[in-house]
Amino acid sequence: MSGARSLMVALEKEGANIVFGLPGGANLPIYDELYKSNIRHILVRHEQSASHMADGFGRVSRRPGVCFATSGPGATNIVTGIATAQADSAPMIAITGQVPTKMIGRDAFQESDIIGITNPIVKYAFQPMTPSEIPEVVKKAFYISATGRPGPVLIDIPKDVQQNEAEMTFPTEVKIRGYHPWVDPDIGKIEQAIDMLLSSERPVILAGGGVIISGAFAELQSIAELLMIPVVTTFKGKGAFPENHPLSLGPIGMHGHAEANKIMVEADCVLACGSRFSDRSVGTFEEFEKNLKIIHMDVDPAEIGKNQTTQVAVVGDLKASLRIMAKMLIQKAVKKSGENPWLKRVNETREYFRQNLKLHPHPLGAAKVLRKLREMLPAQSIVTTEVGQHQMWASLFFDVIHPGTFFSSTGLGTMGWGFPAAIGAKAAKPEVPVVDIAGEGSFNMTENSLAVSVLDDLPVIVFLLNNFSLGMVAQWQRTFYDRHMIGIDLKNCPDYVKLAESYGAQGIRAESIDEIGKAVQTALKSNIATVIDIPIDPQEDVLPFVAPGTSLKDMILPS
Amino acid sequence: MWSIISVLVENKPGVLFKVTHLFRSRNYNIDSISVGVTENPEFSRMTITTSADEKQLNQIIKQLDKMIDTVEVKQLDEKKSIYRELVLMKIKITKPSDIMEITDLANAFKCNVHDVRKSSIIVEITATPDRINAFEDLVRGYGILEITRTGICALERGVGSES
Numbered sequence: 001m002s003g004a005r006s007l008m009v010a011l012e013k014e015g016a017n018i019v020f021g022l023p024g025g026a027n028l029p030i031y032d033e034l035y036k037s038n039i040r041h042i043l044v045r046h047e048q049s050a051s052h053m054a055d056g057f058g059r060v061s062r063r064p065g066v067c068f069a070t071s072g073p074g075a076t077n078i079v080t081g082i083a084t085a086q087a088d089s090a091p092m093i094a095i096t097g098q099v100p101t102k103m104i105g106r107d108a109f110q111e112s113d114i115i116g117i118t119n120p121i122v123k124y125a126f127q128p129m130t131p132s133e134i135p136e137v138v139k140k141a142f143y144i145s146a147t148g149r150p151g152p153v154l155i156d157i158p159k160d161v162q163q164n165e166a167e168m169t170f171p172t173e174v175k176i177r178g179y180h181p182w183v184d185p186d187i188g189k190i191e192q193a194i195d196m197l198l199s200s201e202r203p204v205i206l207a208g209g210g211v212i213i214s215g216a217f218a219e220l221q222s223i224a225e226l227l228m229i230p231v232v233t234t235f236k237g238k239g240a241f242p243e244n245h246p247l248s249l250g251p252i253g254m255h256g257h258a259e260a261n262k263i264m265v266e267a268d269c270v271l272a273c274g275s276r277f278s279d280r281s282v283g284t285f286e287e288f289e290k291n292l293k294i295i296h297m298d299v300d301p302a303e304i305g306k307n308q309t310t311q312v313a314v315v316g317d318l319k320a321s322l323r324i325m326a327k328m329l330i331q332k333a334v335k336k337s338g339e340n341p342w343l344k345r346v347n348e349t350r351e352y353f354r355q356n357l358k359l360h361p362h363p364l365g366a367a368k369v370l371r372k373l374r375e376m377l378p379a380q381s382i383v384t385t386e387v388g389q390h391q392m393w394a395s396l397f398f399d400v401i402h403p404g405t406f407f408s409s410t411g412l413g414t415m416g417w418g419f420p421a422a423i424g425a426k427a428a429k430p431e432v433p434v435v436d437i438a439g440e441g442s443f444n445m446t447e448n449s450l451a452v453s454v455l456d457d458l459p460v461i462v463f464l465l466n467n468f469s470l471g472m473v474a475q476w477q478r479t480f481y482d483r484h485m486i487g488i489d490l491k492n493c494p495d496y497v498k499l500a501e502s503y504g505a506q507g508i509r510a511e512s513i514d515e516i517g518k519a520v521q522t523a524l525k526s527n528i529a530t531v532i533d534i535p536i537d538p539q540e541d542v543l544p545f546v547a548p549g550t551s552l553k554d555m556i557l558p559s
Numbered sequence: 560m561w562s563i564i565s566v567l568v569e570n571k572p573g574v575l576f577k578v579t580h581l582f583r584s585r586n587y588n589i590d591s592i593s594v595g596v597t598e599n600p601e602f603s604r605m606t607i608t609t610s611a612d613e614k615q616l617n618q619i620i621k622q623l624d625k626m627i628d629t630v631e632v633k634q635l636d637e638k639k640s641i642y643r644e645l646v647l648m649k650i651k652i653t654k655p656s657d658i659m660e661i662t663d664l665a666n667a668f669k670c671n672v673h674d675v676r677k678s679s680i681i682v683e684i685t686a687t688p689d690r691i692n693a694f695e696d697l698v699r700g701y702g703i704l705e706i707t708r709t710g711i712c713a714l715e716r717g718v719g720s721e722s
Contacts, residue, residue: 119577120584124627144627178569179627302621305614 003131004029004162006170007095008037010138013170016066016093018042018057018427020050024070026110027097029162031068042427042456045448047074049420051081052446055090055152056424059407060382062215064091064145064153065424071097072110075156076117080414082152083121087411088236089213091150093141100160101129114156123151129158132166139174148181149300150213182299185316190325193271193295193312198334200269200293202342203229206252209236209410210274210298210318217241217403219322220273226329228336229271230346232260234281236410237274239400249350250399253281254546255392258353261544261552263346269293274318276300277307278411279548287551297321357544358558362537363512366393366465369534372513373435373463374398376520380405381433382425386418386442389471392542394437416445422460423453433524434460441470441490450503453529461523462500462531467538468492475541496533505529561590562616563608563642563713566623567631570596570603574628578605581626587611587619591644591710602630606642606712635713642713645685648695651702652678661698668694679704 001009007030011019018040023031034041044050047069054065069078075096085092099108115125124144126137134157141153197203211220220240224231224247231241232249235256241248250257252264264270270292275281282288289308296303296310297318304313314321359367370393377383379401385391385408400406407425409417422436436443443464453460470488477485500507506528508519516534523530543558568574575594582589590608597604611619616634623632635642650661661680665672670684684694688711695703 115573116576119580176627178630300625302618302625304621306618306621 001168002029002033002163002165003128003134003157004033006131006134006166006168007138007157007162008033008039009168010135010170011039011066012037014138014142015063019066019068020044020053020057020424021068022047022050022070022074023068024074024097024110026071026099026159027068027074027095027162029159030095030097030157042452042458044420045451046446047077048080048416049446049449049452051078051092051094052084052414052417052420053424053427053452054092054094055081055085055417056384056407056421057428058085058091058150058424059088059421060425061428062091062213064093064142065428066093066095069094069096070110071099071114072112074110075114076112079118079121082118082154084409084412084414084417085152086121086123088409089149089151089209091145092152093145093155094152095155095157097162098127098156098158101158102160104158114154118154121152122154125154125156127156127158128161130166131161131164132168134161135168135170136174139171140176143174144176144179183301183316185314185321185324187324189312189314190321190328193297193314194325194328194332196269196293196295196312197227197229197271202266202268203227204264204267204270205229205231206264206270206272206275207231207233207237207240208273208275209234209240211237211240212404214274214299214317214319215404216273216319216322219319219326221245222326223322223329226326226334226336228338228340228343230263230343232256232264234275234278234410235395235408238395238408239403239406242401242403243399244401249346251395252552254283254548255395255542255544256281256546256552257396258357258544258555258557259350261546261555262349262353265553266345267292269295271295271297273297273322274299276303282308283546283551283554284549287553360537360540362540364534364536366390366536366540367397368513369465369516369536370394370397370437372516373437373520376517376524377435378433381435382407382422382429384408384418384422384425384434384436386436386438387413387415388439388442389467389475389540389542390437390439390442390465392472393465396542398437415442419443419460419462420446420449420452423449423458426458426460430458436460436462438462438464439471440464440466440468440496444490447499450500450505450529450531454504459527459529461520462529463520464496464531464533465536466496466533467536467540469538471538472542474538478541479545479547496531500529500531503529505531507531507533509533509535511535561608561610563606563635563637563640563711564620564623565633565635565713565715566605566607566629567597568603568605569628569630570601571628574603575605577626577628578607578623581622582619585618585622587615591708593710593712595712606710608711635715639717640713640715642687642711643685644688644691644711645683645709646691647707648682648684648698648703649705650680650682650698651704652676652680653701657701661701664694664697670694
């Protein structure tokens with residue numbers, strides 16, 4: 001069997017039934033076998049989108065999405081997608097063609113050292129030099145990508161290795177001696193964590209992306225309810241806990257909810273679940289840990305103590321750790337009442353900001369627009385975002401009701417991620433509506449995926465908050481650079497309704513809250529890719545705002 | 560603070576690159592690194608010395624341990640380990656008596672002397688960094704023409720825990 005054939009067999013054995021990619025000289029033997037296989041191919045218009053689609057597919061299905069690219073520029077085009085998946089711990093397998101083994105190192109046409117280029121942004125990389133290695137490499141790649149803290153794995157296959165024949169054996173199990181994705185959580189540490197939470201006066205749960213990755217929603221909710229502890233999230237953890245729950249305060253951070261930041265600062269103890277304490281979430285590290293006891297649960301031991309000093313660390317699969325904690329609480333018959341001064345303070349704070357936080361007065365202010373979208377969308381709809389102001393408004397004003405339905409490029413902050421990721425999400429879950437909350441600057445970067453959304457019957461809704469500019473950059477120039485406005489004006493170009501129509505998608509311009517409601521309804525009913533172009537106010541800032549290099553207590557509120 | 564980290568890794572291409580790249584991308588410092596295959600050809604042992612504070616050292620060890628190609632990572636206690644570095648030093652000879660003087664110093668430091676010429680001599684010294692520095696100080700006056708160091712290699716005393 002040829003190397004390329006063994007790749008298809010191995011992919012099928014791993015349950016991969018869809019790949020996102022674009023063929024080229026160095027991966028044509030793979031495509032020739034793809035032609036003969038049952039695996040569905042989604043042809044992208046740029047390899048970067050293939051990697052984001054695989055990423056979106058992986059985050060939603062919680063098994064690795066697969067993308068294909070050829071050597072050289074094909075491979076370098078997926079670098080951003082790989083880095084995005086690594087930053088957000090998303091499972092992904094990227095398979096690149098490489099020039100034939102004898103040509104490696106000769107500066108051949110379309111040769112690039114993609115193993116070297118991607119080294120710091122992959123969880124692991126393989127370059128099989130003989131065809132017989134391929135089955136085991138694929139097995140290991142899926143195992144590494146999906147287990148422990150998930151991440152992208154690259155398989156770079158020289159063309160002759162794809163073409164040459166070999167005797168193949170397909171392993172059913174692999175062992176890697178230097179890789180230990182799981183350790184059993186230390187019961188004693190969990191016991192300590194419980195004692196610390198019970199003895200603290202103002203505890204908070206900080207739910208990070210790890211809760212979503214491990215699907216520990218029920219465990220988290222039962223712990224929060226048994227202990228009656230308010231829950232804040234990181235931005236990546238948005239939707240780890242239902243945002244309409246009475247204990248929910250929403251995301252903390254640079255553009256966190258005012259009440260979440262306020263309560264986080266007042267807390268004396270935090271149970272951080274699957275969070276890496278990113279600077280965007282906690283502000284300055286030194287200020288955050290002042291007067292705060294930190295309990296840190298994470299699957300990755302290297303995260304413990306990386307950014308914050310922890311008092312109790314529980315290393316292990318988060319779902320397992322939280323389940324043990326919930327069981328212990330039930331055994332100890334811990335059921336705290338909601339009647340205590342801390343929860344009273346929490347509720348008053350939330351209520352205060354709900355009443356008093358000034359919203360942008362424009363008729364199409366972000367809060368009004370996004371709350372209308374929430375009202376129109378079924379709770380189980382999947383939402384992705386692009387990167388920019390609209391993303392932060394989504395964090396502030398779009399409540400995630402059904403846990404694990406909100407995805408964004410939170411770590412790397414990759415503009416252009418949301419739309420292809422939404423298409424990947426739709427491929428993983430075709431039965432639910434998928435919406436990309438977008439800004440036009442970001443959507444510009446991968447808008448040619450409209451062709452994929454239309455032709456491959458993966459209809460998603462692009463909910464486009466169009467402020468005709470790179471809004472977040474504009475906000476920073478207004479705030480920190482004396483209103484020296486440069487490099488931000490995108491003008492009214494292109495016309496997004498016509499753009500959508502030119503791809504055979506549906507384009508709707510919505511210029512009032514009423515029209516937005518109707519447009520979303522039309523999009524949900526029509527089941528074809530739809531771009532809803534909403535002209536918003538270019539002057540609107542995202543507020544509250546914790547300026548970079550400052551702490552959560554220095555939050556700037558709208559005046 | 561100066562620390563020695565001993566890393567047992569898979570003996571395959573690219574692993575040294577990955578380890579050094581980890582130091583680069585996380586802004587850690589490598590003072591010296593020495594690598595060689597172990598008694599089991601499937602593994603190589605890297606001895607890395609680094610100057611890092613305790614918190615950073617902790618992170619370095621955890622990040623190294625997280626790497627899939629590392630099999631075992633440990634910090635070596637100087638008192639419980641044997642650690643040595645090999646240095647070749649080419650020293651200038653100005654007058655004939657220099658040869659005798661340098662050879663005497665070399666003997667005192669249990670060094671080997673090679674390539675004795677009218678204008679230069681090469682001394683080979685295997686010792687701890689402190690001793691090497693002391694020797695270097697003593698011969699600096701003659702003029703050191705060239706120097707090459709292997710970096711430290713180290714092993715824990717007593718019964719090994721080879722995987």
